[in-house]
Amino acid sequence: MKTFDVYKLWPIEPVKATGSKVLDKDGQEYLDLYGGHAVISIGHGHPHYKKMLNDQIEKLGFYSNSVQNSLQTELAVKLGNLSGYPDYSLFLCNSGAEANENALKLASFVSGKRRVVSFKGAFHGRTSGAVAATDNPNIVSPFNSGHEVTFVPMNSISAVEAELSKGDVAAVIIEGIQGVAGIFSPDSMFLKELSLLTKRLGVLLILDEVQSGYGRTGNFFAHQQAGIKPDMITTAKGMGNGFPIGGVLISPEIKAEYGMLGTTFGGNHLACAAAIAVLDVIESENLIQNAAEIGAYIIGKLQEIKLELPGRISGIRGRGLMIGIEMESGYTEVRNRLLFEDHIFTGGAKSNIIRLLPPLMITKEDADRFLKCFKAQLTK
Numbered sequence: 001m002k003t004f005d006v007y008k009l010w011p012i013e014p015v016k017a018t019g020s021k022v023l024d025k026d027g028q029e030y031l032d033l034y035g036g037h038a039v040i041s042i043g044h045g046h047p048h049y050k051k052m053l054n055d056q057i058e059k060l061g062f063y064s065n066s067v068q069n070s071l072q073t074e075l076a077v078k079l080g081n082l083s084g085y086p087d088y089s090l091f092l093c094n095s096g097a098e099a100n101e102n103a104l105k106l107a108s109f110v111s112g113k114r115r116v117v118s119f120k121g122a123f124h125g126r127t128s129g130a131v132a133a134t135d136n137p138n139i140v141s142p143f144n145s146g147h148e149v150t151f152v153p154m155n156s157i158s159a160v161e162a163e164l165s166k167g168d169v170a171a172v173i174i175e176g177i178q179g180v181a182g183i184f185s186p187d188s189m190f191l192k193e194l195s196l197l198t199k200r201l202g203v204l205l206i207l208d209e210v211q212s213g214y215g216r217t218g219n220f221f222a223h224q225q226a227g228i229k230p231d232m233i234t235t236a237k238g239m240g241n242g243f244p245i246g247g248v249l250i251s252p253e254i255k256a257e258y259g260m261l262g263t264t265f266g267g268n269h270l271a272c273a274a275a276i277a278v279l280d281v282i283e284s285e286n287l288i289q290n291a292a293e294i295g296a297y298i299i300g301k302l303q304e305i306k307l308e309l310p311g312r313i314s315g316i317r318g319r320g321l322m323i324g325i326e327m328e329s330g331y332t333e334v335r336n337r338l339l340f341e342d343h344i345f346t347g348g349a350k351s352n353i354i355r356l357l358p359p360l361m362i363t364k365e366d367a368d369r370f371l372k373c374f375k376a377q378l379t380k
């Protein structure tokens, strides 16, 4: 058997990693400004993370959700306290798509309605409801297209209101910052209005923080910059630093019923140990503050480069360590040369946006190395 060929692969095989550095099988070191697609939050191979996972596997790797698991409770309390949502409850699953799927399902259960409002450019994952709420017809199969989803332009409160006032909408789902679309932030004022509007009309507001959450933007969740409190918040990627885990933070106004949601693997012992270790390190190493500071430094320097070298960069967007550099010219060459000549991993979006999604622990030296190489590549 061979693997189903759905990924376009770089000709590089990482075999070891520490902090922000990845080693390939030939011993070449790379600076990781991609974080395995925004997944590596506390850095590769953190000693506390390794110890928590090793200790847990020695004790118990897995048992089902039909028995007590105090690791889930510990995780829920720590996540509630660190994120500023101590009164919310936590449903654990295995990925970002599943987190969104469960949030949409719960909104539909609670409201008794089926239509969802999503935004142009949105990406919410590849399970049935999540992909239906994703604005990319190429990845929506006929099987997924039976869901009732309406896409409206981001930052247009009148477009949202026009849909919600029809009375048949269960939920509005929005990313904290749109990632796959190329790093587009909803305006704070729009989020405030959206929060008030959904509350007024009794529609549930779901904040997808799968990519933008877990400290990446300098807040625990990106939407917190706007001072709003959604009904549900979905999370995954940085939550387990590579161990698959996702979650839905659920407002106390939504009541659980036995059997309403469920999963075999979600919240298993190893996943909880990984996620607890991540929160320990985010807190003890002040990684949210680091993301804010290093991110602001990188964005500031990129703006200088943009002015110094006209015609190369058309936009710099994002917050903290979720940064989009829209290229006016040379996107593919610059990204390839950063990878193969300078040995720096970056992410991409669309056909012209470089996405930086590094571990939250990167240093000013890491940032300077990237900035120097990036500027040099732009002048070639």
Ligand SMILES: Cc1ncc(COP(=O)(O)O)c(C=O)c1O
Binding pocket: 095, 096, 097, 098, 100, 123, 124, 125, 126, 175, 179, 180, 208, 209, 210, 211, 212, 236, 237
């Ligand atoms: C905003 C957002 N939501 C959901 C997902 C889906 O997450 P997963 O791939 O873990 O299912 C992603 C993945 O890139 C994402 O960026």
